[in-house]
Amino acid sequence: MRNWGSWARLLPGDWLVILAGIVVVAFAYATLWSSSPAGKVRIHSGDRIFATFSLNQDRIVEVPGPIGISRITIHHHQARFESSPCSNQYCVHQGWLSKAGQVAVCLPNRVSVELLGDKGYDSLNY
Amino acid sequence: MTPLIIKTTQRDHEVARLAAFAIVLHLAEAVMPTPLPGVKPGIANVITLYVLHRYDFVTAAWVSLLRVFAVSLLFGNFLTPTFVLSLSGAIASLLALSLAMHLPKRWFGPVSHSIFAAFAHIAGQLIIVRLWLIPSAGLAYLVPVFATFALLFGTLNGLIAAKLLAAESTGETQ
Numbered sequence: 275m276r277n278w279g280s281w282a283r284l285l286p287g288d289w290l291v292i293l294a295g296i297v298v299v300a301f302a303y304a305t306l307w308s309s310s311p312a313g314k315v316r317i318h319s320g321d322r323i324f325a326t327f328s329l330n331q332d333r334i335v336e337v338p339g340p341i342g343i344s345r346i347t348i349h350h351h352q353a354r355f356e357s358s359p360c361s362n363q364y365c366v367h368q369g370w371l372s373k374a375g376q377v378a379v380c381l382p383n384r385v386s387v388e389l390l391g392d393k394g395y396d397s398l399n400y
Numbered sequence: 401m402t403p404l405i406i407k408t409t410q411r412d413h414e415v416a417r418l419a420a421f422a423i424v425l426h427l428a429e430a431v432m433p434t435p436l437p438g439v440k441p442g443i444a445n446v447i448t449l450y451v452l453h454r455y456d457f458v459t460a461a462w463v464s465l466l467r468v469f470a471v472s473l474l475f476g477n478f479l480t481p482t483f484v485l486s487l488s489g490a491i492a493s494l495l496a497l498s499l500a501m502h503l504p505k506r507w508f509g510p511v512s513h514s515i516f517a518a519f520a521h522i523a524g525q526l527i528i529v530r531l532w533l534i535p536s537a538g539l540a541y542l543v544p545v546f547a548t549f550a551l552l553f554g555t556l557n558g559l560i561a562a563k564l565l566a567a568e569s570t571g572e573t574q
Contacts, residue, residue: 287507288558291515295551298519302544364535381535 312374312389315353317346320384329353329389339383346387358383415459419466422447426471436545441553445493445517449510449561454568457498464490481533485525492524493517510565511558518554522546 284292317324319337327333327348334356335346342359352372355365360382368378374391426444434440444467452460468490472483500508500516526546530539 284511284562285507285509287503288509288511291508291512292551292555295515295519295554299544299547299551302547306540306544379535 308373308375310374310391311351312372312376312391314390315346315348315371316388316390318386318388324385326390337383337385339380339385341383344380344383344385346385353387353389354378355380355385355387358385411459414455415462415466418447418451418459418463419470422463422467423470423474426467427474430471430475436549439546439549442518442521442557443560445514445521446557446561446564448493448497449514449517449558450564452497452501452513453510453561453565457494457501460497461494464494484532485528488524488528489521492520496520509558510561511555514558514561515551515554518550518557519547522550 312329314326314328316326317335317337319339324337325335327335329348329351332349333347335348337344337346339359344358344365345356347354347356352370354370355368355378358365358380360380362382365378365380365385365387371378371387371389374389377386377388379386422444425447429440429443445464447467448460448464451463465487468483468486469478472478472480472486475482477483494517496516496519497513500513503512526539526543
C-alpha cells in the first residue's frame with residue numbers, strides 16, 4: 275500500500291497521444307459545430323444535382339425520385355423535407371435545416387438536401 | 401447415458417475470474433446516473449487493459465467479449481441494438497488495442513492504449529448507428545461530444561490501469 279500518492283508516471287508517448295487526442299477533439303468541434311449561417315440549398319436526386327436555390331426566397335420544390343415525389347420547403351432562410359414517400363420518414367423528422375453543412379437525406383427516394391455557406395468557394399485557381 | 405463433463409484448464413478459470421471482475425465493474429457503472437445518455441466511463445475496460453499487459457491479447461479479447469455477452473444476458477438485451485452497439489464498440493476497441501500494443505513500450509503505456517481504444521470504441525459504435533440505427537447526417541453533431549468524453553474517460557481508465565499495474569509490480573518485488 276505504498277506510493278498511492280504518486281500516480282503512475284505518464285510516458286512521453288502518452289503525453290503525445292493525449293495531445294493528439296485534444297487536437298482531434300478540437301478539430302471535431304471546429305468542423306462539425308461550425309454554425310455559420312447558410313445561404314444556399316442544394317438538392318441532389320440520385321447521383322445528380324437536382325437544383326441549387328437561394329434560401330432568401332421562399333418556395334416549395336417537388337423532387338422526383340425512384341419511389342415518388344419528395345416535397346422540400348424553403349422558408350425563412352431554412353429548408354426541410356415537408357413530405358417524402360419513404361416509409362421511415364427520417365428525412366421529414368429531421369425538421370428544419372438552417373446552418374451551413376447540415377444535410378437531410380431521404381435514402382429510399384435517393385433525395386438529399388444540403389445547406390451551403392454563403393462564402394464557400396466553388397473553385398480556387400493559382 | 402454418460403454425463404457431459406467439460407474439462408476446464410487453469411487458464412479458463414483465470415479468464416473467468418478476470419471476466420467476472422469486468423462484469424461487476426460494468427454492472428456497478430450501469431446503476432450510476434450519467435450526465436448524457438450514451439456517455440459512460442467504461443470503467444470495465446480497465447480490466448481489459450490490465451489483462452492485455454499482464455497476460456496477452458487473446459486473453460484480453462476473451463475477457464472483453466465474455467463481459468459483453470454476459471452483461472447483455474444479465475440485462476436481458478442480448479441481440480438487441482444495445483447489445484450490438486456494445487459488441488461493436490468492444491470489437492473496435494480490441495482492433496485498436498491489437499495495433500496499439502505494438503507501439504514501443506518505452507514510450508507508450510496503458511494510457512496511450514486506453515485512449516486509442518476509447519476513440520475506436522466510439523467510432524465503431526457511431527459507424528453502426530449511422531449505418532443501421534439512425535441513418536442521418538445529423539449524427540455528426542454528436543461526434544465532438546462523444547470524442548470529448550472518449551478522450552476524458554480513455555485517459556482516466558488508462559491512468560487507473562497504469563496505477564493498478566504499477567502498484568502490483570511494486571507489491572510483487574517487495
